Structures are given as C-alpha cells and as structure tokens.
Amino acid sequence: xxxxxxxxxxxxxxxxxxxxxxxxxxxxxxxxxxxxxxxxxxxxxxxxxxxxxxxxxxxxxxxxxxxxxxxxxxxxxxxxxxxxxxxxxxxxxxxxxxxxxxxxxxxxxxxxxxxxxxxxxxxxxxxxxxxxxxxxxxxxxxxxxxxxxxxxxxxxxxxxxxxxxxxxxxxxxxxxxxxxxxxxxxxxxx
Amino acid sequence: xxxxxxxxxxxxxxxxxxxxxxxxxxxxxxxxxxxxxxxxxxxxxxxxxxxxxxxxxxxxxxxxxxxxxxxxxxxxxxxxxxxxxxxxxxxxxxxxxxxxxxxxxxxxxxxxxxxxxxxxxxxxxxxxxxxxxxxxxxxxxxxxxxxxxxxxxxxxxxxxxxxxxxxxxxxxxxxxxxxxxxxxxxxxxx
DNA sequence: CTCTTAAATGAATAATTATTCAGTTATGTT
DNA sequence: AACATAACTGAATAATTATTCATTTAAGAG
Numbered sequence: 001x002x003x004x005x006x007x008x009x010x011x012x013x014x015x016x017x018x019x020x021x022x023x024x025x026x027x028x029x030x031x032x033x034x035x036x037x038x039x040x041x042x043x044x045x046x047x048x049x050x051x052x053x054x055x056x057x058x059x060x061x062x063x064x065x066x067x068x069x070x071x072x073x074x075x076x077x078x079x080x081x082x083x084x085x086x087x088x089x090x091x092x093x094x095x096x097x098x099x100x101x102x103x104x105x106x107x108x109x110x111x112x113x114x115x116x117x118x119x120x121x122x123x124x125x126x127x128x129x130x131x132x133x134x135x136x137x138x139x140x141x142x143x144x145x146x147x148x149x150x151x152x153x154x155x156x157x158x159x160x161x162x163x164x165x166x167x168x169x170x171x172x173x174x175x176x177x178x179x180x181x182x183x184x185x186x187x188x189x190x
Numbered sequence: 191x192x193x194x195x196x197x198x199x200x201x202x203x204x205x206x207x208x209x210x211x212x213x214x215x216x217x218x219x220x221x222x223x224x225x226x227x228x229x230x231x232x233x234x235x236x237x238x239x240x241x242x243x244x245x246x247x248x249x250x251x252x253x254x255x256x257x258x259x260x261x262x263x264x265x266x267x268x269x270x271x272x273x274x275x276x277x278x279x280x281x282x283x284x285x286x287x288x289x290x291x292x293x294x295x296x297x298x299x300x301x302x303x304x305x306x307x308x309x310x311x312x313x314x315x316x317x318x319x320x321x322x323x324x325x326x327x328x329x330x331x332x333x334x335x336x337x338x339x340x341x342x343x344x345x346x347x348x349x350x351x352x353x354x355x356x357x358x359x360x361x362x363x364x365x366x367x368x369x370x371x372x373x374x375x376x377x378x379x380x
Numbered sequence: 381c382t383c384t385t386a387a388a389t390g391a392a393t394a395a396t397t398a399t400t401c402a403g404t405t406a407t408g409t410t
Numbered sequence: 411a412a413c414a415t416a417a418c419t420g421a422a423t424a425a426t427t428a429t430t431c432a433t434t435t436a437a438g439a440g
Contacts, residue, residue: 001415002407020300026216027302029397031420040419045399103300109357110210110293112217145369152354152374153347160346164338167299179335183343187377191385192437219427221390230389235429381440388435395428405418410411 009047011037013058017100025055025107055113062101063122069094071128080139081185086130086180088154095162096172102162129155142188150188157184194341201227205250207290215245215297245303252291253312259284261318270329271375277322277373278344285352286362292352319345332378340378347374 015036019028030051034041048054070090074083095102108114133150136142142150161180166174172180205226209218220241224231238244260280264273285292298304323340326332332340351370355362362370 001409002405002417004417009426022300024215024297024299024301024303026297027216030399031397042400043418046194046417051398086253107214107216107297107300109214110212110297111214112212143369143373145373146366148354148358148360149351149366149369150373150400153370156348156350157343157346157377159340160349161339164342168338170338174338176339179333179342183333183335183340183377184294185377187347187373187375189376191440192388192435220429221427224390231428232390232430233388236387241428323399384437384439386435386437388426389431389433391426391431393428393430396422397424398425401419401421403422406415407417408413408415 004047008037008039008043011039012044013061016054016058017104019103020107021100025104025111025113051133052113052115055108055111056115056118059105059114060118060122062098062105063125066094066098066101066105067125067128075137080136080141083188084132084136084185085181087129088158088184089177090183091155092158092172092180095158096165097167099162102159120189134184136188141190143190153187154184194237197364198229198233201229202234202237202244203251206244206248207294210297211290215294215301215303234285242303242305245298245301246305246308249295249298249304250308252288252295252310253315256291256295257315257318258286260309266325270326270331272365274322274326274375275371277319278374279367281345282348282352282362282367282370285348286355289352289356292349326378331380333380343377344374 016028018130019032019036030044031041032163033054034044037044044054048057070087072090074086074090076083111154129151130147133142133147133154136150137144137147161172161176195356205276206218209222209226220234221231223244224234234244238247258275260281264276264280266273318361319341320337323332323337323344326340327334327337347370351362351366
C-alpha cells in the first residue's frame with residue numbers, strides 16, 4: 001500500500017498561492033495548479049475532492065496560521081502597550097512575509113468558492129483580537145469607542161500599508177514602520 | 191440606421207457590478223451579464239469587444255468616479271482641517287454608497303483582466319490625494335512621516351471600516367464615524 | 381413611405397477547463 | 411519476494427463559457 005505524501009498537500013497549496021497572486025482566483029485552473037505543483041491533474045483530485053474543497057481548505061489554513069502568528073510572544077502579564085506593539089508588529093510581519101496568503105484570503109471573499117461553513121468557522125478565530133482591544137479599553141488606555149471600530153482602525157492601516165508597499169515595490173523601512181505604529185497608537189489612545 | 195443605446199452601457203455596468211459582488215470576478219460569465227442586463231449575449235459584444243475590454247473599461251470608470259467624488263466640496267482656500275474632514279467624509283461616503291464598485295476594483299488587482307495601460311492610467315489619478323497630505327505637512331499640522339505612509343494610514347482605516355460595516359451588516363453610526371475620524375486625525379496630527 | 385444601415389438576437393461553434401477513469405507504479409505488509 | 415492496496419498518471423470526457431454569425435428588427439436619412 002502506498003500512502004499519501006504530506007509534502008504534496010504543501011506543494012499544492014504553494015502552487016495555488018503562487019498562481020492566484022499571478023492571475024487571481026479568476027484565472028487559476030486545476031491543471032495549472034497540478035502542473036505548477038509538479039503532479040498530474042488526476043492526483044490533485046486524490047488530495048482534494050474538487051476546486052471548491054481545495055480553495056476552502058487553503059483559505060481556512062491561511063486564516064488560522066495568520067491569527068496564530070499574531071499572538072506569538074504576546075504575554076498578557078506584561079504591560080499593555082508593549083503587548084499591543086508585539087501583536088501589531090506580528091500582524092505587519094505576517095502580512096509582509098505571507099503576502100500571497102493575504103491576496104488569496106482577500107480574493108476569496110467575493111468568490112463562488114467559499115462556503116458558509118468556512119466563513120462561519122474562520123470568523124470565530126478572530127476572538128483574541130477583540131480581547132486585546134477590550135483590554136486596552138479596560139486599562140483606560142484606549143478611547144471609549146466601539147471595540148470593533150478600534151480593531152478595524154488598527155488592522156486597516158496595516159492591511160493598506162502592506163498592500164501598497166508590495167505594489168509600489170518599496171519595502172517598508174524601519175522608519176516608516178515606526179511612523180505607522182505611532183500613528184496607530186496616537187489614534188487609538190485616549 | 192440604428193444608434194447604440196447609451197443606457198445599455200450603464201445597464202451592462204450595473205449587471206456586472208451586481209454579479210461580481212454576488213459571485214466574484216471568478217464566477218461571472220458573459221451570458222449571465224447579458225441576461226442580467228436584459229440584452230442578448232451577442233449584443234454585449236457590440237458594446238465591448240470582449241470580457242477584458244468590459245472589465246478594464248468598468249474598472250477605469252469606477253476609479254475615476256471615485257477620485258472625483260473625493261474632492262467634491264473641497265475648497266483649498268478654507269482651513270486645512272475642515273477641508274481634510276470633507277475629503278475624509280467623501281471617501282467614506284463614496285465607499286459606503288458604491289460598495290459594489292469598491293469590490294470590483296479590489297477584485298481586479300489580481301485578476302487576469304486588468305492590462306498595463308489601465309493600471310498606469312488609473313494610478314495617476316491619485317495625485318490630488320498626495321497633494322492634500324502634502325498640504326497638511328506644509329502647514330505643520332501632520333507628522334513629518336512619509337507622505338505615502340500618511341495617505342495609506344488615512345485610507346486604510348476607511349477601507350477596512352466600510353468593508354467590515356458591510357459584511358457585518360451593521361451600518362456605520364454617526365458615533366462610529368466620528369470616532370473613526372478622530373482616530374485618523376489624532377494619528378496623523380503632530 | 382422606402383431604403384439603408386447598424387443594432388439586436390440567440391442558437392451554434394470554438395475554446396477552455398473541471399473532472400473522471402483505465403491503466404501503471406510504488407510502498408507498506410505478510 | 412510476492413501480494414495487496416492505494417497513490418499516481420495524463421489522455422479522454424463532460425461541462426462550462428467565450429465568442430461568432432446568419433438572421434431579424436428598428437431607427438434615421440432621403
């Protein structure tokens with residue numbers, strides 16, 4: 001008996017990400033994914049029932065990995081501002097280093113691929129981010145605004161910043177990153 | 191001789207926007223666009239040479255209309271903060287009221303449809319926004335950060351805010367909008 | 381009112397792409 | 411080593427979709 005090769009799943013994901021970045025979800029075909037992954041088209045269907053399942057699985061995996069990475073090195077027992085800065089930087093770094101995944105996730109939202117189940121499941125994973133903002137409000141550091149509004153404000157400038165750094169081909173400098181963080185902090189603080 | 195019907199172009203655009211929002215660029219077909227627009231598939235090809243041309247034209251039109259609307263009622267002779275507030279609010283309002291166009295523009299970036307010409311042309315149209323930020327720096331109101339970084343910061347929270355208001359089905363309240371503007375201003379000001 | 385011309389139609393065709401499957405290969409098990 | 415089993419292959423098929431075209435319709439010119 002022959003067993004499935006775990007690395008193949010990884011190859012398929014990588015191929016898909018790379019192709020979606022090059023041509024968008026609209027332009028990616030199953031045979032192209034297979035070719036890029038170095039396997040036969042038929043093999044792709046052993047690993048994923050169909051294109052829908054492939055995209056949903058990959059989307060969920062990207063979402064999970066991203067949120068997990070956001071809280072790396074975050075220690076709730078440390079002072080708030082330093083913890084917030086760590087999460088802020090983790091988000092920025094994740095999105096810089098995994099830009100292809102960011103593009104995939106963006107493209108998935110208005111696509112025929114994502115199913116309700118995937119959407120519902122992945123939405124829950126955002127809880128820790130809400131908790132972080134709540135803490136800032138509880139400790140009287142952040143403005144009394146709606147938690148969601150504060151979170152969106154934090155996330156928004158990072159998303160846009162990374163996106164534009166990528167498209168304009170100008171990597172974010174230390175100075176710009178510092179400026180971005182300061183603007184974010186000054187905007188949210190009381 | 192029969193002339194082309196100007197309203198048909200509008201119908202085609204509306205149909206495309208509506209379908210792209212429902213199923214994403216990946217899920218929209220030419221015959222569906224025609225059916226939704228209330229015309230025959232063949233007629234679509236009288237108005238647009240092919241799918242590429244349709245998408246590029248629509249993208250450019252959306253981009254142009256958006257930037258124009260951003261500077262409605264902006265008067266450079268008035269004090270900076272009030273002018274900035276007007277542009278900020280125009281951006282927010284445009285994106286709320288034209289969410290379908292926002293989605294189309296987002297989806298186009300990593301698609302096989304947009305051609306170099308369209309990308310280059312539409313990029314130039316952003317100049318007035320840069321000018322606005324420069325003015326804020328010249329008048330010593332904004333931080334000394336990179337103009338691009340400041341602009342991205344301003345835009346980012348609006349984009350994310352509108353997107354999330356839409357998906358969470360919770361329209362932005364006056365209070366939230368005010369909070370958003372204050373965070374943006376506090377973040378950018380010296 | 382008639383004629384001309386271009387728009388409009390939608391079924392037919394041409395491409396393209398998802399998916400299957402009969403045959404092949406490789407790997408664990410005995 | 412021989413077997414059983416499931417992965418693997420890629421050409422063939424099934425679906426789907428872009429595009430064309432012979433025909434019909436309608437509006438402006440004379």
